[in-house]
Each structure stands twice: as structure tokens, then as C-alpha cells.
Amino acid sequence: MLEARKLSRLTLGPVDLSLEAGEVVALRGASGSGKTLLMRALADLDPCRGDVLLDDVERRAFFAPDWRKAVAWVPAEAGWWSDTVIEHFTDWQVALPLIEELGLSPDCGGWQVSRASTGERQRLALVRAISQQPKVLLLDEPTSGLDRQSVAQVETLIARLAGAGASVLWTTHDEDQAARVASRALLIENGKLAAAA
Amino acid sequence: MNYVQLEYTDLALASLLVLANAGLSLVLNLGLARRMLLATLRMVVQLSLVGLVLKSLFAVASPWLTGLVAVTMILFAGREIMARQERRFDGLWSYSLGTGSMLFAASLVTIFALTGPVRPDPWFDPRYALPLLGMILGNTMTGISLGLHTLTTGLVRDRAGVEAQLALGHSRNEAFRPIVQAALTSALMPIVNSMAATGLVSLPGMMTGQILAGVDPAEAVKYQILIMFLIAGGTSLGAVVAVLGGAWRLSDQRHRLRLDRLK
Known part of the structure; x- marks a missing residue:
């Protein structure tokens, strides 16, 4: 599904990476090891060298915004650009069932973003990306600020999406979580990728 | 007189x-x-x-000497725009974006004024050309430097929000729109305010000067209205070119935010 060849930027790479359809891969590594750099490079948010392909089609052939709709990056700390929650969603009706699935209130659309808690914002950002039906999900610590129940809800949702064919690259510091959600794990050290033991 | x-x-x-x-x-x-x-x-x-x-x-009254002085004035104003920026563009852009926008806007509007409404003989008569250019330049300079300042500081401050939109597949135009709008608003605010307040709160310097020199106040007012139109036109033209040019420079063909192009 997603394939990167000799991807490099600054301290990152060269990285070769391949994600199959329906596969969840855990990405582990110390802070500053290049996890975020790698995800940004895959989402085409920074200029970098190397090739990235989606379903055997070169990234260059995509209109950049279309690429990012298909290869969605959800950063650890999501950005917001309007006052209320609903303004950040292209289709609220599509998002609503996902919002309820993650245990958020169905009337959170009218909330001020600044009023939502860290954990609420984290889940909203996840739904915002997922509701555009990406083929590949790049999740940067998607459950770091969540309580146990919300973590389980997020894990269930992602497993369901993977079951439906989405590829997921999931950054986590939690080895137990990596073992739970992913079929294999990668380790990134000083920008170089290796299969985790 | x-x-x-x-x-x-x-x-x-x-x-x-x-x-x-x-x-x-x-x-x-x-x-x-x-x-x-x-x-x-x-x-x-x-x-x-x-x-x-x-x-x-x-x-x-030489066209060459007048042109030379005009260009010198524009280059000085360009330096002033650059010096006022908290965050500058890298390389040649730091000087040329502001200066280029001003060169374009101020010379276009001044030449329009000289060949359209004012028509001195010869059209480049420095007694008309240089004071007109000076007034247009002073205001355009303020507009451009405010616009660029709001654009660059806004993009740096709202980086997470802009990149969130880009990551969700919004185009650079969509993602930059609120900040570009804010930049143009702040560029045009001084001239809008001064047009609204002029005559009631302040008597513009040029009009006052003409009145002191013995010109009929009704005639002086006509000149002042003309100047206000020219300033408004020059400022908005220069600000639009500078802000859109800056937004273009701070993004790329792949719709990325390129803050690395700021110093």
C-alpha cells in the first residue's frame, strides 16, 4: 500500500519502509530519534529526498492536498484554526458516529476548542482525520493524554479501520500497547529504521 | 502668492x-x-x-535626474521596510519583496496621477512628480511593512493551525486565507482610519501647506482628496503584491508551509 524508498531529510534516513493494506505497524524510538520527522516526510509536509508511493503510484503524480487526504498525519499535539469544534470538520454528519464511538459528547460541535481538555482535543483531531477516509494513517502518540477507557476505545476504532483495509503507522512509547495493536514493530534510532526485537 | x-x-x-x-x-x-x-x-x-x-x-527639470531621485527614494523606503521586520525573509527576498512591491505600486500610481488627473507639462515635472511620489511612498511603505509583519508573525504563531489544515488536505490558499486576510487588513487600516478621520480630527499636512501658501481652501481640498485616492490605491496595490508574494514564498508547489525561508 504505502512504500518509501531511501526517504531522507536532515537527520532522518535514508529510510525504506513498506506498509501493507490492513497492517498496523508500531513505531518506537526515543524522543528526538526522528519519529515525527518520518511521519511528516511521509505526509509530504517537509521537502525531502527519496520516493514515496501509494498503491504503486509515485507521490509526485498526486496533487499534494489529495496525497495528504490519503496519507493522513495526526500529530501528537493537533493544531486548530477556528474557535468552535465543528468548524474544523468538513462533514460533521460523517464525523458524529466516530465522535460518539470515542466517548465524546454528540453536542461537542458547538464547543469552544479552547474549552476542550487535552484528551478531548486529541480524540477530536483523530476523528477529524479519520472522517476523511484516509488509506494510510500516521498516528503520533494518539493515546498519550487519554484515560484507560478512552485508550481502549481508540484502539478498537483503529483496529476496525485496519480491518477495513487501512494501513496504520502508530507511534507509541508503550511496549504493551505496541504489542496489543500492531502486528510488527519498527524501532527508529538516530533517524535510522530497524525491525524491533 | x-x-x-x-x-x-x-x-x-x-x-x-x-x-x-x-x-x-x-x-x-x-x-x-x-x-x-x-x-x-x-x-x-x-x-x-x-x-x-x-x-x-x-x-x-530633467527626466533622468527626476527618475534617479525617485528610484533612490524607493530604495531607501525598501530598506526601511526591511529594517522594520521582526522576522525577515532569507536571502535576497528580505530586501527585494518589500522594495519590489513598492517600486511596482508607487511608480504605477504616481505615473497614473501625472498622466491622468494632474497632467503637468512636461508630465515628469519634478515639482509635481517628487512630492506626489513622496506622499504615496510614505504611506505605501507603512502599509507594506505592516502587512508583511502580520503575515510572517501570524504564520509563525499559528503554525500548528496552518499545518493542521495542510495535513487534512486543504490547499495552501485555504490554509493561509485567515492570515493573509489579517495581513491585508492591518496594511490598509492606517489609510482607512486616516480617510475616516481626516477633516474632522486632523487637517492633512499637504492641504494645510497649500492653504498657508495662499491657495483657496476649496482648491486645496480637491488636491487633498486626489492624494487620498492615490495613497489608498498605492497602499492597497503594494500591500496585495507584498502579502501575496510573501505567502507564495512561504509555501511551495507541494502546498507545504515553508517557515525555513524566514531567517
């Missing part, structure tokens, strides 16, 4: 106000006296030189 000619002794008399100010600063220990006297001295020397330069330019 009948107007009260000023003697040097009259200026000396008025300079007592600045001296009194400096004295006050010394008494209150504000530490401003030196700077104030220096600025005063610069003002007197610069204006006297400009007076001499203008006098000889008007006498010669």
Missing part, C-alpha cells in the same frame, strides 16, 4: 520649543536630551539638503 515668509530668526524662535523639551528631559532625568537634539539636528540638516536638491532639480 501672498504668504508670510519665514526668516531664520523665526525658526530660531520656534526651536526654543525643542530646547525647552531637552531642558525638561535634563531636569526630569529622562535621558532623552541627547537623542532629541541629535534627531532635531538630523531633521534640520536633511530637510535643508532636500530643499537645495529640490531647488536645483526643479530648475533643471
